[in-house]
Amino acid sequence: MRLPEAGKCCGIVTQRTTLMAMHANEIEALIKSALPDASVSIEDLAGDGDHYAATVVSESFRGISRVRQHQIVYAALRGRMGGELHALALQTSAPE
């Protein structure tokens, strides 16, 4: 089965409001302030500063559910997720 491309959201939305957008390094800094040990890689999916994919690897994720792992990252982003940060595809894990 083929899945639609990640990071494409509401079709009609596509506001290119750079005003609202967040920079990748800002996202990384917020995540690292909450999870200092984390290795964070961020990809700007659409080149519009609005649709990102982040991979976060941290020891703090070991032994806890994916929901909890993502909640930790969302908390680190302090309410920006779902607001000025429109789309952030998230993958989290503990180090191998």
Next chain:
Amino acid sequence: MSAAERIQTEIETNPVMLYMKGNAMFPQCGFSARVVQILTHVGVPFATANVLEDAELREGIKTFSNWPTIPQLYVKGEFVGGCDIITEMFQSGELTTLFAENGIPHKADA
């Protein structure tokens, strides 16, 4: 009935409950569409609620789940995740395992 009461009732009544933008026939967001596509592929019966029709529900579900985005999937009253987690679980086969463990009929494996 408050949004929280409505959600509590819905997730208790429907073994697989999806909060989404639009409905299963006409999803109004790519992320919601993807979860619908996965659930349909897996062949599990599911109910949906359209958060775009109800501003109180749209905010209420975020608070209820402590989760900032839509879609949100509940299985047997437990929050399972949003689009990324459901996709990951589908690809790893964990999603069908979850349905099997909860005695929810489904047809396909990943």
